[in-house]
Amino acid sequence: SRNATPEEQETLAKYIGWGGLAEAFDEDNSSWIREYKELKAALTDEEYAAARASTLNAHYTSPTVIKAIYEAVGNMGFKTGNILEPSMGVGNFFGLLPESMQNSRLYGVELDSITGRIAQKLYPKADITVAGFETTDRRDFFDLAVGNVPFGNYKVNDKAYNKLNFSIHDYFFAKTLDQVRPGGVIAFITSRYTMDKQSNEVRKHIAEHADLLGAIRLPNNAFKKNAGTEVVSDIIFLQKRDRPQVIEPDWIHLGQTEEGFSINSYFIDHPEMVLGKFATEVTQYGKQD
Secondary structure (H helix, E strand, C coil), rough: CCCCCCHHHHCCCCCCCCCCCCCHCCCCCCHHHHHHHHHHHCCCCCHHHHHHHHCCCCCCCCCCHHHHHHHHEEECCCCCCCEEEECCCCCCHHCCHHHCCCCCEEEEEECCHHHHHHHHHHCCCCCCEEEHHHCCCCCCCEEEEEECCCCCCCCCCCCCCHHHHHHHHHHHHHHHHHEEEEEEEEEEEEEEHHHHHCCHHHHHHHHHEEEEEHHHHHHHCCCCCHHHHCCCCEEEEECCCCCCCCCCCCCCCEEEEECCCCHHHHHHHHHHEEEECEEEEEEEEEEEE
């Protein structure tokens, strides 16, 4: 019931969440039994359930990527305004806000209660909601939305968006587009499947409401050191339009690379925006691009 001291904040800032730690929640895994017992003893039932649920996607973003996103947004002319991070973790994006943007007002949302409460102690001046993104509704309010959205092949129950039937990462785009004001910018890290999904429904929806300013494809080891996860992901920059219009720019469609990979036509037209080379490898999940 008090603010954290600077020393306490230093300790709290080292917390990176439960992503990739599913073993610590498995009572049948003998190698992790000590950690399992420690967690069960330290957390309430509600905290334990929320922490275990977050092992799928609580992967925190490396400072290198965050700084590059801010640099790009600064080059676009953003100086100060209302900034949203809708899946904030402990707030790495807030912690690395450049000096030139320090007068902005920060708004964050975090589902996991332990993570969200740590964020509140690290950034007491920010407006941080510890709940699901589906509980929030600030329309046409934010000038900039940044973050690393949760990836996964599952849905969020949000009455206003259920009809879209989007997976969680695409839901975050749809809802954020409504919360950013016309002219505002969204800079999200997302699964490659926002851009590469066979169905173009999601991209059509995005194109209706925003212009694609650019995208960068990151190699699958971009977050390995920081978050212990290996996925191909994209940084997508969008600018919200004044009013929706039905248009079909090239980037809503897929194309083929010379090697026969089916990817978004934006990356075929802009190979310089792909960091790495396309390849197939055999993993525990079978053959993967």
